[in-house]
Structures are given as C-alpha cells and as structure tokens.
Amino acid sequence: MEVARVLRLDLLIKLSLAVFLGGIIGFERELSGKPAGLRTNILICLGAALLMDVSNRIGLVDGQRIGDPARIAAQVVSGVGFLGAGTIMQGQGVVTGLTSAATIWVVAAIGLTVGGGFYIEALGAGLLVTFVLAALGRLEIYVRRLRRRVTATIRTRTGTPPDELETALRAHGLVIENQRVFDHPEDRTFELKLAGPSRQFDVAAGELMRRDFILGVSFD
Template sequence: MQDPWYIDNVHILLRLLLSMLLGGLVGLERERSNHAAGLRTHILVCMGSALIIMLSIYGFSEFVHEVNIRIDPARLASAVITGIGFLGAGTILFTGKSITGLTTAASVWVVAAVGLSVGAGFYFASVAATLLILLTLVVFNKLEQRYIKGSKLHLFTFHAVSVPGLLESISELVQAEGIAVKKLIINERSAAAPFELEPPSTTLEISMHVLIKHSFDPLQLASQIRKLEGITLVSLD
C-alpha cells in the first residue's frame, strides 16, 4: 500500500506544472480582458497554493510517528483561502462612479482553490473546476452583457462657456434619449485676462453620472452635446 505521507519528485513536478496550466488558462482570459490580475498573477497564485498544500501534507511526514504530535494536512489550506482575500482586495477599485474588479478578485480566490486541489492530488475536481470557471468568465459574461444588464453607469464631463439656455439644452437632449441622471455637479469659474477692462467670462465644468442602456451608443449623446453653443470639451468615462 502506498504511503499517504510520501510523494516523489516526479509527482511534485507534475502537480506544479498542472497548477501552472490551470491557473494560466484562467489568467489568460483575465489578461485578454485587460484586468489587473492577469496571466502571471493567476499562475503564481495557483502554483503557490499547490506548493503550500503539498508542504502541508508531505512536508512534515518525518514527524508523523512522533509521540504527542498530530498532523493536520489541511492546516495551511485554510490560511491560504483566508490570505488570498487580501490579494483579491487589491484588484477591487472604486472609480467614483462604480466598483470594478470584483470578478477578478473572485477568480484569484477560486484559482487558489484550484491550486490547493491540484496539490492535494484532486485532479478531476481541479480540471472540472477550471473548465467551469472559464465557462463562467467567458460564456456567462457574454450572456450577462447581452440579456441581463439593462444599463451602465457613465461619467460625462463638459467644459463650456456660460451661455443662456445651455443647461436647458443639455437637459432636453438627455430627456429625449430617456437617460437617467443619477448625479449632477456644476462648477462655475470666472476668468479675466490681466490688464483687460472687459468683464470676466464665466466658464462651467459640468459632471453628470448617467445610466445608459447597453443598446445606446454614449458617443452619440456626446456628439450631440458637443454641437451645442458654448461647449468646448466633452469627456466620456
């Protein structure tokens, strides 16, 4: 009967290589989507998790038969799952209008679980989980974008010279497109040229957080607003 506390060097290498492959598949999808945690991050997380669980299971096998010593193969696995949350938190960003990186943080966390499974020799679960992760990230993402998500939050920033009726014109355009304004900020600035007797001109900086349906092109709204009298700059985020 094979000793459950022993693993040879060949199997160590195979588990590390498999963890690199499975973590790399998930990381490649995140890399192609231009996310903070990409190919190398997912590979390192998955391989590191596999290494830690192998250390937890086989690294202290010499002490198995010692008196008053109990070996718990899962003692380091729980620490990995907890600790990887700090790495995932680093991929979550609050941009002022929305929170991004939650899916990438979740992918880092689940890749750590895949690495632990590979390191423990749970091969079928590791491969099956990786395929399901890719299914979730690729296929479900397309379904969500097309059929589930109704609107997306955008930030419009306008710079304009204050002219009569400007805000009313912008409001009419937004209402005509059925766009919901969630937040509006207007900053007024007065600027006078040095040694000029002319009255100072007033410039406006308008920031609008708006909900726009995925079927509507926000560039169309930006183009319409840019044609209004007094608008000097349009920024879309």
C-alpha cells in the same frame, strides 16, 4: 530512493497541472485586459498547490498523520483574500474588480485542490471557471444592453413623499439605486440613480407626467 522518486514525480505533476490551470484562466483574464492576468493567476495557483503539498507532507511522520494539513490551506485562503481586495476599486458610485477578486480566490482554491491530489476535480473546476469567465462574460454584456442605468431629475409638488414616487417608478420595472431630495419653496426635486429595462424609461417618463404631483421629468 524509490519512494523519493515517486514523491518528486507526484510533486512535478501537481505543479505542472497548477501551472496549466492557472494559465488557461489567466490567459482569459489577459485577453480581457484585467490587471490580474496570466502570470498572476499562474503564480497563485502554483503557490497554493505547493503549500498544500508541503502541508500534507509535514503532517506525516513514518506514514502516520500527526498534524492538521488544513491549517496551511486556511492561511492560503486568508492570504489570497488580501490580494483579491487589492483588485476591487470604487469610484463615482461604481464598483469594479469584483470578478477579478473572485477569480483570484477560486484560482487559489483550484491550486489547493491540485496540491491535495484531487486532479480530476481541479481540472473540472478549472475548465468550468474558464467557461464562466469567457462565455458568460459575453452573456453579461448582452444583459447589460437590455438594462440601463440613468440619472433622473424629477420635480414634484412640495411635500411629495418619496414612497409615492418609488411606487410609480416600480410599476414600470425601474429601481431606485440612490436618491437625493432637495426641498425648495415652490417644489421638491428628486435626483435619482435608476436602473431598469431600456425601453421602459420613455414609457415611465410619459406616465409620470400624467400624474398630478409631477411637475417635470428628465433623464440623463
């Protein structure tokens, strides 16, 4: 009876900690307006902790380990991958949902850690994840303001090799993320998706127009 009471108390502690850690991470996601918010993260963390605890108990008979508790944990990791994949979307060359997918994965990992009885490790990981999502998210926004993505249309002389244009752009810190080339009788036109420091686009445009093989440059 005493053993059963201790086991029930241990399980209650695990589930409560899983709800708390999933909740603080989910609260941040909810504030950010993400689809995988408060309830989703709590349920994932709670479910992972419960399955890990059950896995540990199933593998014990009279105090002796007869099974591998990692088997159920491995299935949790595989299963949560499908949930994460459902949050990733792609449209018009833009991929969204990667952070939400990563959050789902790490919340499941925290739940498994709680279920395994590693409370301090789980608490530390939960606080770190919350810090990364909340604080570094603002830093990411600041970095994006320093770096732009634009569509460029560049007309060159017929037969201009793409490598020559890429070299000229890289000299100003601009990276070609995607390109299409159209050959016409009078010129060759490049439609480029460029990324780079905001201040460099105007500088690059002026520099390109001084090149003999460039006929026109426009940024959208």
